[in-house]
Amino acid sequence: MSNDIITIPIGPQHPFLKEPTKFDFDIRGEEVVGARINLGYNHRGMEKACEERNYYQCVYLLERICGICSHSHTTAFVQAVEALMGLEVPRRGLYIRTLVCELERLHSHLLWLGVAAHEVGFDTLFMLVWRDRELVMQLLEEISGNRVNYAINTIGGVRRDITEEQRKKTLESMTVLKKRLEYYAMIGTNEPTFVARIKGVGRLTKERALQMCVAGPFARASGVDMDVRRDDPHAAYGEVEFKVITSDLEDILGRVVVRVFEMVEACKIIEQLLEKLPEGDVALKKVLRKVPAGAVVSRYEAPRGEDVHYVRGNGTDKPERVKVRAPTLANLEAATESVIGSFVADIPIAIASIDPCFSCTDRMTVVLREPRRGTRVMGWEEIRRHGIEWYRRHKGIRF
Amino acid sequence: MEYLKIALYILVFPGFLFQSVFSTFLEWLDRKIYARMQNRRGPLYTGWNGLMQPVADIVKLMAKEDIVPAQADRFIFSLMPLVSLAAACTAGLYLPVWHLTRYNSFEGDLIVVAYLLAIPSFCLFLAGWFSVSPFSLIGATRVLTQVFAYEVPFFLALLTPAVLSGSWRIAEIAAFPWTSGAWWAIPLQLLAFAVALLSLQAKLERVPFDIPEAETEVVGGPLTEYSGKKLALFRLQKDILMLVGSALIAALFLGGFGGGLFLGALQLVLKTILVVALLSLVKAACARIRLDQIVTFSWRYLAPLSLIQFFIVLLVKGTGVI
Numbered sequence: 001m002s003n004d005i006i007t008i009p010i011g012p013q014h015p016f017l018k019e020p021t022k023f024d025f026d027i028r029g030e031e032v033v034g035a036r037i038n039l040g041y042n043h044r045g046m047e048k049a050c051e052e053r054n055y056y057q058c059v060y061l062l063e064r065i066c067g068i069c070s071h072s073h074t075t076a077f078v079q080a081v082e083a084l085m086g087l088e089v090p091r092r093g094l095y096i097r098t099l100v101c102e103l104e105r106l107h108s109h110l111l112w113l114g115v116a117a118h119e120v121g122f123d124t125l126f127m128l129v130w131r132d133r134e135l136v137m138q139l140l141e142e143i144s145g146n147r148v149n150y151a152i153n154t155i156g157g158v159r160r161d162i163t164e165e166q167r168k169k170t171l172e173s174m175t176v177l178k179k180r181l182e183y184y185a186m187i188g189t190n191e192p193t194f195v196a197r198i199k200g201v202g203r204l205t206k207e208r209a210l211q212m213c214v215a216g217p218f219a220r221a222s223g224v225d226m227d228v229r230r231d232d233p234h235a236a237y238g239e240v241e242f243k244v245i246t247s248d249l250e251d252i253l254g255r256v257v258v259r260v261f262e263m264v265e266a267c268k269i270i271e272q273l274l275e276k277l278p279e280g281d282v283a284l285k286k287v288l289r290k291v292p293a294g295a296v297v298s299r300y301e302a303p304r305g306e307d308v309h310y311v312r313g314n315g316t317d318k319p320e321r322v323k324v325r326a327p328t329l330a331n332l333e334a335a336t337e338s339v340i341g342s343f344v345a346d347i348p349i350a351i352a353s354i355d356p357c358f359s360c361t362d363r364m365t366v367v368l369r370e371p372r373r374g375t376r377v378m379g380w381e382e383i384r385r386h387g388i389e390w391y392r393r394h395k396g397i398r399f
Numbered sequence: 400m401e402y403l404k405i406a407l408y409i410l411v412f413p414g415f416l417f418q419s420v421f422s423t424f425l426e427w428l429d430r431k432i433y434a435r436m437q438n439r440r441g442p443l444y445t446g447w448n449g450l451m452q453p454v455a456d457i458v459k460l461m462a463k464e465d466i467v468p469a470q471a472d473r474f475i476f477s478l479m480p481l482v483s484l485a486a487a488c489t490a491g492l493y494l495p496v497w498h499l500t501r502y503n504s505f506e507g508d509l510i511v512v513a514y515l516l517a518i519p520s521f522c523l524f525l526a527g528w529f530s531v532s533p534f535s536l537i538g539a540t541r542v543l544t545q546v547f548a549y550e551v552p553f554f555l556a557l558l559t560p561a562v563l564s565g566s567w568r569i570a571e572i573a574a575f576p577w578t579s580g581a582w583w584a585i586p587l588q589l590l591a592f593a594v595a596l597l598s599l600q601a602k603l604e605r606v607p608f609d610i611p612e613a614e615t616e617v618v619g620g621p622l623t624e625y626s627g628k629k630l631a632l633f634r635l636q637k638d639i640l641m642l643v644g645s646a647l648i649a650a651l652f653l654g655g656f657g658g659g660l661f662l663g664a665l666q667l668v669l670k671t672i673l674v675v676a677l678l679s680l681v682k683a684a685c686a687r688i689r690l691d692q693i694v695t696f697s698w699r700y701l702a703p704l705s706l707i708q709f710f711i712v713l714l715v716k717g718t719g720v721i
Contacts, residue, residue, distance in 0.1 A: 121687025127437035
């Protein structure tokens with residue numbers, strides 16, 4: 001019956017993909033029998049670029065890894081550098097950093113809820129959710145000056161203080177948002193057509209989730225109780241109280257539940273942070289440019305899961321190596337696998353249920369050495385020599 | 400005079416001209432209501448409150464490059480938009496509005512309209528099937544599967560008023576509540592009205608039944624490879640199908656469009672708008688269901704509901720009240 005199977009390519013361009021990547025799904029009728037993923041359309045060489053820049057420039061570069069969880073990457077990096085230098089960041093700075101973290105989580109989860117609704121054709125929820133996401137975006141703009149890449153982190157604290165006025169406005173918005181979230185929780189778990197599409201779809205059991213090392217809300221929706229914010233508190237998370245939301249549903253409904261209630265928790269965290277906001281500086285006055293030698297692994301609970309940054313310093317003002325493991329990379333394999341056995345119609349929502357961010361994920365390209373097709377792999381030195389030789393021969397330029 | 404009237408009927412009202420103008424208006428209305436439900440404003444810039452937006456869309460498509468894929472069957476690929484548009488427009492001629500002759504109103508015209516309204520779905524299937532692209536193929540099979548789901552409940556629902564009035568002529572069925580004096584025949588058939596409405600929603604491939612052209616799953620469905628004029632014709636066909644389908648439901652379940660040319664036209668417009676508004680509300684309140692779910696839904700709920708309604712009508716007929 002193998003001739004009944006047709007392969008549909010999804011990507012690199014497809015309406016359901018917000019960023020380029022490629023999936024190949026083997027389908028028989030409407031059933032998915034095989035799935036493969038092919039990453040690598042977004043490689044931007046950021047890790048290598050970091051090695052050419054000093055630590056301060058790296059903060060801004062790494063902010064641009066992702067357009068949604070930009071603060072996650074800077075925080076993870078900045079924490080690593082601060083640990084390397086042994087800096088004691090002022091508490092007010094940590095609070096503001098955490099505040100932006102949670103606002104970012106809110107806006108990211110709202111964005112996801114809207115996208116998930118859109119994937120199953122529920123555009124009304126999509127529009128309403130994105131309307132309310134605007135509340136959070138405005139707060140972020142008010143606090144940091146930017147809507148997307150907030151640029152609020154710096155080594156040794158944050159770059160902007162928040163005023164009493166901003167504090168009040170944020171608290172007001174949280175009250176509004178909590179009310180709306182209640183409504184979305186009701187819609188997301190009760191609207192019959194929506195629930196019919198997400199219940200029991202894209203199943204990932206707890207055992208499989210642990211085997212595949214998945215992270216974040218995706219793991220928590222499969223009943224894996226882990227959250228870096230609680231297990232390994234960073235920034236000001238040790239000083240606030242919150243629940244880690246888990247669900248035993250193991251399907252997309254579970255992921256909706258986890259994310260919606262995580263947003264409610266985020267609102268509570270924000271309120272606590274703003275109530276307890278300590279006085280003082282937001283950043284250290286003087287930070288050296290040179291960072292001592294050593295290696296640090298920094299963990300951070302990004303909206304999509306655990307974000308890991310590895311930074312190795314060598315005593316100069318430039319990092320020797322920066323390695324980023326975005327949460328999507330941990331989840332993507334499991335999500336692709338969870339599609340098998342479901343219907344074609346479930347592909348978009350099953351993939352989208354991990355909130356994939358491919359530009360975060362693409363970290364390297366693989367070049368196959370195929371001498372017969374004329375490809376070969378060059379080292380850094382070899383490329384340099386080749387370049388000099390090429391320009392000498394073709395352009396007559398002598399270096 | 401007689402021939403002039405027939406020509407006017409075919410070309411102007413309720414023929415092609417009226418259909419194309421009013422159907423674009425209905426699309427605008429649908430978009431506006433849908434937008435309001437989503438806290439948006441909808442089309443805004445072309446014409447008064449974006450009234451001309453659907454027309455502008457079609458005109459723009461008309462001006463675009465028209466591409467036929469190399470592997471596609473050129474003949475069928477080009478023919479299908481025309482056939483489906485013609486079928487939808489022809490179905491509109493049987494609406495009992497104004498000048499009823501033996502050509503457009505006869506015993507059994509209900510069946511003709513029901514069949515004409517089924518043609519666009521099959522055209523869509525053929526269009527998708529002969530465009531030979533994975534997405535159109537999946538879309539085409541989805542169209543066909545969906546037809547089996549909604550068509551029977553739709554026919555059963557249309558059958559109810561016919562049985563109640565004892566006629567297969569749309570004009571007689573529409574006038575029945577007034578001629579027989581049994582105005583309560585309209586609320587009596589509420590169940591069939593709801594079934595017909597939902598089946599029409601499925602026929603028009605709108606949320607929650609927009610499975611064949613689910614954008615996030617199969618890109619454009621059967622119309623993935625279509626562009627330019629042919630796509631414009633398909634869009635116009637869809638608008639006209641919405642108009643004719645809604646008007647048919649209005650004629651059968653909401654008391655028709657009696658009262659001469661002007662009163663009839665007014666009733667046609669108002670009642671069709673009512674039906675379209677209901678369709679828009681359904682569209683705004685739902686998520687897209689899956690192909691297996693629409694089949695289950697149709698056969699588990701829609702078909703039994705229409706049978707129950709059928710039974711109620713038979714009981715009422717049996718008591719001899721009507």
